[in-house]
């Protein structure tokens with residue numbers, strides 16, 4: 001049995017900044033009197049939504065209370081669908097791989113993502129991909145991405161009735177932070193260069209495997225079942 005834990009942005013979907021546009025719109029409306037907000041300088045790739053919220057508040061001098069975080073993130077979730085419409089697509093090969101994984105009895109799959117659960121559902125439902133994921137670990141669990149692995153492992157065990165050896169777990173993502181969060185739980189890491197990082201940059205962080213994309217689905221299966 002193998003467990004696949006998927007990142008979303010840059011890995012399953014090319015979101016082209018749809019999430020950040022929705023956050024900018026929420027921040028502008030809720031905390032900046034409707035004046036434009038520019039979050040292009042925030043190093044958000046591979047971060048959790050709750051970490052990003054804190055960083056935005058630091059930049060704009062907004063008090064970091066849970067009420068303010070909820071206000072910003074609820075505004076973000078409300079605005080996300082219209083930004084997804086314009087900017088997002090499922091990356092090549094992803095649909096085929098998720099469908100096959102769903103059919104195979106030797107594969108269990110879930111999410112390990114910095115998205116809020118509701119944001120993940122909004123993004124993936126938009127492409128009819130949400131139902132492939134019976135469980136996940138999300139930014140709702142922790143603002144720190146490296147904390148998310150144990151939540152995902154626990155939910156995988158509850159869902160499947162099988163306790164996974166970390167060496168049978170693949171953390172799949174497009175950033176050095178995905179690689180790091182796999183390493184902290186002793187899982188194997190598959191990096192994919194469909195986000196903002198090149199193969200070369202990803203390889204500097206020593207993932208177990210790195211691929212340019214998932215277009216050749218046979219190569220994907222060779223790696224994760226090896």
Ligand SMILES: [Mg+2]
Nearest residue numbers: 007009010174
């Ligand atoms: Mg990502």
